[in-house]
Each structure stands twice: as C-alpha cells, then as structure tokens.
Amino acid sequence: MRGEASPRPNPSGTFEPSLTRRITRFVWPLFALLAIVYASFGAYFVTLVLGFHVVVSFPLLWWLDSRHRSRRARYALLMTVLSATIAVEVGLPAHTSADLFFLATACLATLLFDVRPLRHQIGATGLVFAGWGFAELAFPRFGLAVPWVPGEVSLRFFESLHILLSAVLAITSLKAYHASLARLRERHLTRAAQQHALIEAAYEKLSLKEKDLREAQSIAKIGNWSYDVNTGEIHWSPQMFKIFPEAPERGEPDFDRHASTIHPDDHPYWRATIEQCLIDREPYQMRFRAVHPDREVWVEVRGQARVEDGRLVGLFGTCQDISSLVLAEEARREVELKMTETFEAMLEGVLIHNRAGQVIQFNRTALRLLELGENQIVEFFGKRSDGAFFREDGTPCPPEEHPAAVAVASGRAQYHQVIGYRAPAGLLRWILVNAQPTRFDKQGVAQEVIVTFVDRTESVRHERKLTELKSRLETAVRAVGFGVWDWDLKTGRLHWESHMFKLFDVDEREFDGTFAGFAETLHPDDVARVEAEVKEALGRRQAEFRTEFRVRISNGEGYRHVACGATCGYDQNGEAERMVGCNWDISERVAREQAIRAQQAQLLQSAKMASLGEMAGGIAHEINNPLAIILAKAHQVRRRLGAPPIDAPQVEAEIAKIEDTAERIGKIIRGLRTFSRHAEGDPMMEVPFGDVLRDTLELCKERFAKSLVALQIEGETNLAVRCRPAQISQVLMNLLNNAHDAVHELPEKWIRVRAEVGPGERLRVSVTDSGHGISPSVVAKMMDPFFTTKEVGRGTGLGLSISKSILEDHGGSLGYDPTSHHTRFVLEVPLAARGTAAPRAA
C-alpha cells in the first residue's frame, strides 16, 4: 500500500480512486472479520450491518470509483446505501442507539472520504471513530452485550477495540495520506516543473519565432501594424519604423503624425481607402508613397478590420516596402514598351501562329507586306491562303509546303525560303521567309511557329539575273579558257577553279592549295620575280595586279606562257586580305610577239641592207678607187725599180702612198662592218659620238662629194655617248641619206651636223639640210613604218620608224624640229658617264 505507483491524474479533479480503494481495501477485510466475530457471538444485527457494508457498500463504492468519477454520483449511491441501512436498522426490533450511532459514523466517514483536503478527510474519519469509542466508554448503556464475554468487560473490550481500531485506522490512514500526499506533491511538482519547462520551451520558441518574424519582416521589409479604433492607438512592429520615417525611440506615431508622412498626392487615396474599410469592413490593399527626408518609399499596405461581437474594434494588417518592386515594374513596363515598339517597327513582318494555322500575334509590317487588314490576318493562314502562295518556280504552293507549316510539322527551323505571294490586290511578290518552331510540348511537338519575312521581290529578280549572268560568265570563261583563282591571304589558302589545273598542267589531287604549290609550277627563273612582284603590289596596296610568267608543262619538258590579272582586297587596317584573279594562256601571243620581233629584226636588217644597197654603188666606188690606186702605184714602183737609177726617196714616197690608200680602204670596210652588224644584241658601249659619225661618213661621203652636197660637222662631236654604235650609225646613215636625197637637186645643197649637250644628260645632234622643211601632213606620218615619199624601189619607208625605235631603245629620242626654216631632225642620245671613252684616233 505504501509506495504504490502514483495515481493517474483525474480530469474532474476528484479524489483518486485508487486511494479510496486502498483505504477501503484495508477496512473491508476488517469489517468482514468483525462481521464473522459478531456472528459467532450471535450479534446478528451487527453482522448484518457489517455484512451489508462488506458485501454491498464497499464494492459499490469501488465500482463507482472505477466507473463514475463524478462526485455527485458517488454521493447519490452512498445516500441510497445509507438510507437502506437506516431503514433496515430502524425496522429491526433489537436496535440500539449505538448501532445507529455506528451507522451514522460509518456514513459520515464515507462522506468524509470526499472532504478536501485528504488529510482532513481521514483524520476526521478517525476522530469520528474515536469519538464513538469514547462515547461508548463514557456511556455504558450504549454498550453491547456479547454472550460469552462478561457484560461490561466485553463492552469495554469491544469499545477499546473500537477505539484502537479507530486509532489505528486514523493513524494508518494518516500515514497513507501523508505518503500519498507526498507522492502527489512530488507528482504535482514534477508536473509543474514539466509544465514550467514546457512553458519555458514554448516561450523560448515563441521568442525565437518572434525574432524570426522580425528578421523576416526586416528582410522582406514587411511590418505589421494594428490600430485600435476606440483608443486611437497604433501598434507597430519594428520594421514599420524603417518603412515610415519615424524614430523607434519615439514610439508609434499617432494617426495624424502618421498621415503627415504620406505623400501629398497619395494622401486623399490613402484616407479614402481606410475610411472605406471602416465602413464596409472589407479587407483592402493599397499602394502609396511614404515621404522620407531624403527619398520616397513606395509602400504596399494590406489591411483588415477586426470585429468583436459585431463591433469594429480596430484595423490590422501588413505593410511592405515595395520600392524595388515598383522600380522593377517600371523597368519591366519600359522594356515591354520598348519591345512592342521594336516589334512594330521592325522591317521584317513577324507572324506567330499556332499549329492550326491561326495567327496569334503579328506586327504592322506583316500587315503591310501581306496587304491584309488586322481583322483578316487572324484567319489568313487557316483557309484564305489557298492560292496565295507560290513556289520559286511559279507553281502554286500548297499550304503544307509553306515554310511555316514545314517548320511546325518537322520541328526544324526553315531558313531563307523564297515564297511567292499574291495579295488580294493582285501583284505577285517574292518574300523571303524564316520559320522557327517554338513552344515544344512534352512530346517534343511544336505548338507555335514564329515566321519572319521580308519582301525580296527586287532582290529575287536581281538574284535571278545574277545567276543568269553568272552562268553566262562561266560559259564565257570556259569558252575563253580563263582559269579563275581565289587566294585568301589571311589563311594562305589558294583556291583554283577547274580550268586552272588544265592551264597549269597540274593534277587536281596534287595541288596543295597554297602559293608555294603555285610557285612550284613556274619556270624556276620566274619564281623569284613573280614573288617579288606580288609582294611589291600588295605592299603598295595596289588594287590591281598584272604579271606574266612561264609555267612548266609536260613534266618540265616544255613551258607555257601564262598571263595573270588580279584584283587585291585589303581589310580596314590596310592588310592584304584577298586576291582574286584569272590566268590565261598567252603562249600564242608570246610566240607571235617573238615572231614579230624576229620579223622586225629581219626588217631592220632588210632596211639596213636596203640602205646598204642604196649605197653599194658608192661604196664599191669608194673601195675600187683606192684599190686601183694601190695596183697602179705598185706597178709604178715596179717600173721605177726596173729602170735604174732608183730614186729611193721617190719609191719610198710611192710605197707610203700605197699604205695610205690601203688604210682608206680599211676605213670603209670598218664603216661597213659597223653598219651591217646585227646590232640589237650588242651591249651598250661608251664611244665618242664623233667616231660613230666618222665611220658612218666613210660610207656615204662619196655620195655627198659627187652630188656636191657640202657636209658640215660642228659642235661637241667628241663627247662620249652610251650607245650601240652600229645602230646609231644606221640612224645617222638614214638621216644623212634622207637629207642628201632632199637637197642634191636644190641650188643650195648642204647638210650640217651639229652636236651639243642637251637636257637630261643627253647629246643633242641636229641634222639640218638646206631643204625648206617638211609639210605638216608628212610630218604627221613620217615616223610611221612603211611611209615613204620616195618613188617605188627607192626607199623602204622603214628608215625613220626604225631609227626612232632605235633611239628610244637607247633612252634617247628622234624628232623633227618644225621651228627651223630648214629641214631639221634632232636626235638625242644619252651621254656616257663622265670620264669615259677617249676618242679613237682618226
């Protein structure tokens, strides 16, 4: 009984059943024993009473405790039991007041089971029992007679027993009570401590939560507030003090002070919203600006009315700083506006439509290009587009071939599709369409397509023309045999069109696509030159480039002459970027040129020969005379030697004459040799002009002497010039002959050759004859080849043109001087560098 488990707490707060049970469990066996004892003594009435308690009251009590915790029920039951017992007692004849008293105390004791506190209850029970005992002692008549025990003694014994029992009961109960009380206190304390701890924990949690809330509010810039309508008090969370320009230490503002922080423009709206809520008690949401000293803060307030018992007691809600939100919204609106503007302003027409073909979005340009109105365009692609679209070749384009349809069906973007479109107004245009499928669903099927398009009618026409031109060009290029190439100077990649390979006799597979690969095909002697030319042209940023070179063919056994024409492109830094050009075979031309040159050389020679032929007679005479003299003189010498006395000095003189005459012949021969050389290949020599002139004169002075044409040589004829003597001799011969032919039948006949230093380091030689000039019409043509004023057979007409080209080849010139009264030709020959060439001994 002592130390039993702590009782269960009883929700109704009544006495714990187990304690009841414990006490009555102790009392019950006692009553049962007493009942047996009294029964043995024949005190059947007492046995009955005790037995009744044992059998009925206590079990009933226990049952009551276990089932009905209510006090009232228990009382009711006990009253019933007591009443029954009393009734029984009273009904019995042999009753005593002591029994009655006993009964009463028993009932009382039972009642006292519920006295609070417990100790009172049990103590009282004991006292009652003790009182009863003493009363028995004090008043013997109330005693009980027991058969085998002497009257009074037995009475006192049982009374003492009753007192003892009472005392024991009282004490035991008291102890039990104390123990249970202690246990109870302990339990209460523990529970209290637990509850305290729980409360503490809850409180801790609460303050943490409160802190979290404050922090969250601070982060989110949300505060919460409440307003008591009756007192006008405003309560604010700490964040509110940040949102509104109020100092936290001053506490919450009153209504008017708060109102003063609202932006004046928003004030009416703010006030009206609040008042509206006060009237209709509906939750509200509003935005306004709070004015801080240094800035404005956009604020969003959500408020609600608090109603208690149908009366509006206040408003409460949240308040958030939405400045950044407002700014973001403004920015977003601006972006949206800009995007819409851009969308509308685009030069491309933009249509967005769904799988079914309905147009969901379009811009102005689209309307304009399609010549449709806003109300027409939405349904356009569904039904009305049949017959409106055409393929590139002009045949009608079925709707499913339209790039938009293809894009949506295939899920792949369509680029640069050209579609013909005939608007309701009728003209066919070409539009360039891009279609991009978009909004793919979970199965990867596009639900929408974005179509952008531009009018490309002009450009399509141009393109068609271009293609035509291109194919014509290609045909032409192929016909002519041009090889076209493209050299990217940044990457070094050289691209050759097909004909290049034929031209360069290179296998397409073997060509490595670089400049080096090209250089390999050239004649070794041309490689360095071509490379240098390219470098120079690019270095000078020339726009065009031309060159010629030889290309190895037939594995190096032959060469082909190839010309090159190219254009060069440069980037914005001036770096060479690209060269595009074409090469073509000029072998024929080169061969022709070579043939022409050979022919010219031959002609030159022929002209020389013709010249010579003209002079042959004179030359023959010039040689023959000296020969005759030599022979004759030799004969004379022989004669003198045969007819002594020999006049040695005379003979000596005659032999000397022979030698001189032979020398004369020598000069003529020299002149002839000089003149008749093939002199084109001669190197330039530095000779005194006078030597060349004299050699020439040897050949023709006989003619002049015979015709009595006076020849005057004047000026600085001994200056050295840089020339091919044979060629200059030919020129002089040509001029002198022309001059002779012009004057030999004139009354006044002379030819003057005058040499002087001319500009540009050249020797200026004028050949003037006594003629009276040449008519302008002849002057205009006289340098032309094959033009002659002489009769047939007398002149080839090549003299002047060849002479001119000879002098030009020397870096000099030949010209006619129209300013002179007489016929005057001027030739200029570059002077030799200073300090060279002594004149030859005459």
Place this chain on the structure above:
Amino acid sequence: MSTGALNGRHILVVDDEALLREILVDEFEGYGARVSAAADGAEALELCRRTDFDAIVSDIRMPKMDGLAFLRQLRNETTCGAKVFVCSGFNDAEEELSRLDVVDVFPKPFDIVALANRVIDALGEAKPRNDPVD
C-alpha cells in the same frame, strides 16, 4: 712596149681621185704621150672644146658632172675623134657606154698595164697629129 709608143699623142685623163690622175698621167707620160688631167666632167669638157685629144681615159662617178654626162656632152657638142676609155669603180650603165662609142671599159681596180696597152693598141692605128702645144 716601148717607151715611145704614145709619142705625139695627146691623152686626157679624167678622174676625181687625185692619186689616180697622178698615176695615169705618169704612166702615159712614160709612154711619151702628152697628158692632160681633169678632176671632173665639166673640166674635161672644157678641155675637150679647146683641145683635140687622141684618147680620153675617164672615170664615171665624179662630182659636178659625172662621166656619162661628160661623154654625152662630148658627143653632142664636139666632133672629138678621141678614143674614149672608161675606167670606173661603178659597174652599171654599160649599155649607154656602148652607145656613146666607148672603146673599152675597165672596171676598177684595173690593171694599168692592160689599160696602157689597150690605149696604145687603139692609138697605134691612128696617125700622130700635130699638136700646136707641143
């Protein structure tokens, strides 16, 4: 030939080449002829007008008046009976020379001995003339 083969003969030598004139003069004088010399056709013509020559040895290519012109003039103007020998370094106009009654043509370079013999032979048939100058 004997040195006097051309005695009493009057010969005219015409050539623009001085040395040649000298040689011819010397040669014919060596044969005893009296020799006059002219440097060109005009001079020669002048001399022919004044003198009767037995033989004329002339060059063709000469300045002022060449041999052909001289001979043409000679035949036209005078009744000169001189025998004409032409020696020239120039080989054309043979046809005309024959029409001009040229006895012989000696192309240059000529063999002077042959020329002298030919003259001697040609003049050997003629009678010597009285030359008032002689």
